[in-house]
Amino acid sequence: LMDRGLVNGFGAAKIAAATSWLSDEDARAADALLEDRLEGKNSEQIRKAASHVAMTVDREGASRRSEHSRAGRRLTVRHGEAGVASIEVEDGPVEKVAAAYTRIDREARALKTGGEPRTLDQLRADVALDLLLGGQGGKSERAEVFLYMDLATYLGVNEGPAELAGHGCIPASVAREIAGGPDTVLRRIITDPLSGQVLDLGRDRYRPTAGVGEFVRVRDRECRRPGCQRPAQACDLDHVVPWQFGGHTNADELIDLCRRDHRLKDEPGWIYRLAADGTLTVTTPTGQRYDSSPPPLHEPRMAEEPPPF
Ligand SMILES: [Zn+2]
Numbered sequence: 001l002m003d004r005g006l007v008n009g010f011g012a013a014k015i016a017a018a019t020s021w022l023s024d025e026d027a028r029a030a031d032a033l034l035e036d037r038l039e040g041k042n043s044e045q046i047r048k049a050a051s052h053v054a055m056t057v058d059r060e061g062a063s064r065r066s067e068h069s070r071a072g073r074r075l076t077v078r079h080g081e082a083g084v085a086s087i088e089v090e091d092g093p094v095e096k097v098a099a100a101y102t103r104i105d106r107e108a109r110a111l112k113t114g115g116e117p118r119t120l121d122q123l124r125a126d127v128a129l130d131l132l133l134g135g136q137g138g139k140s141e142r143a144e145v146f147l148y149m150d151l152a153t154y155l156g157v158n159e160g161p162a163e164l165a166g167h168g169c170i171p172a173s174v175a176r177e178i179a180g181g182p183d184t185v186l187r188r189i190i191t192d193p194l195s196g197q198v199l200d201l202g203r204d205r206y207r208p209t210a211g212v213g214e215f216v217r218v219r220d221r222e223c224r225r226p227g228c229q230r231p232a233q234a235c236d237l238d239h240v241v242p243w244q245f246g247g248h249t250n251a252d253e254l255i256d257l258c259r260r261d262h263r264l265k266d267e268p269g270w271i272y273r274l275a276a277d278g279t280l281t282v283t284t285p286t287g288q289r290y291d292s293s294p295p296p297l298h299e300p301r302m303a304e305e306p307p308p309f
Pocket residue numbers: 223224225228229230257258259260261
């Protein structure tokens with residue numbers, strides 16, 4: 001693919017990193033699966049596709065590797081000069097780390113009002129330490145992490161990788177452990193085993209009610225600007241067609257954009273179009289066009305291989 005100019009060195013490095021733990025035989029199988037899936041994808045989409053394929057060809061290995069990593073979690077303190085030190089949770093379970101960051105970030109942003117002189121970085125550090133020391137951090141609000149897994153995997157009859165919004169793939173065994181646990185920070189989203197699209201909030205059954213924002217967040221998972229990975233629950237809901245120009249508040253006309261990309265969209269010269277199937281076309285001021293779809297959990301599967309239930 002590199003010889004034919006279809007994948008650049010940066011994209012190839014993402015594949016190498018995502019598959020480096022596979023055996024030679026499994027790596028060849030991963031190559032064969034990836035070959036048709038890379039054309040036209042950006043480096044982040046390539047990383048996700050490679051990570052998904054690597055976990056697919058060696059499911060047991062992915063599960064062992066993940067359990068091993070999670071067993072190595074620890075808390076470290078590094079002492080600096082001039083009255084500072086750093087504290088870090090290393091290799092913590094990703095669902096808890098992501099939820100913790102979301103909570104800290106949300107409370108820091110709530111404190112960032114007009115008269116607040118601290119930067120967001122400073123506020124996040126202050127909120128985190130305050131929470132560790134038994135304080136409330138700021139305004140208290142529950143943080144959630146979205147876990148996407150297909151129905152068959154959830155039921156334990158399939159071992160397909162699941163995906164954690166804002167992070168990427170995790171092995172089926174870990175996903176089931178998380179989904180079945182008493183964790184209140186987690187929101188699990190079950191997807192159709194064939195199409196990979198969201199099942200429990202399916203488009204066909206959707207009626208535009210108070211749940212519209214929730215549906216759009218679940219559908220989009222992350223900021224919809226191609227390449228941006230901020231989780232949807234930390235994003236703004238944006239009318240593709242501005243309200244004052246005839247836009248409507250329904251799922252066909254709303255997308256998730258992080259604050260930064262939301263501002264960028266409103267700059268002159270940027271054009272956003274949303275198709276009925278959720279495909280977003282972004283045209284930049286220089287006339288380049290990028291298409292992106294809400295990400296299915298996996299590539300569509302063959303209908304002749306029905307799930308075994
Ligand atoms: Zn963004």
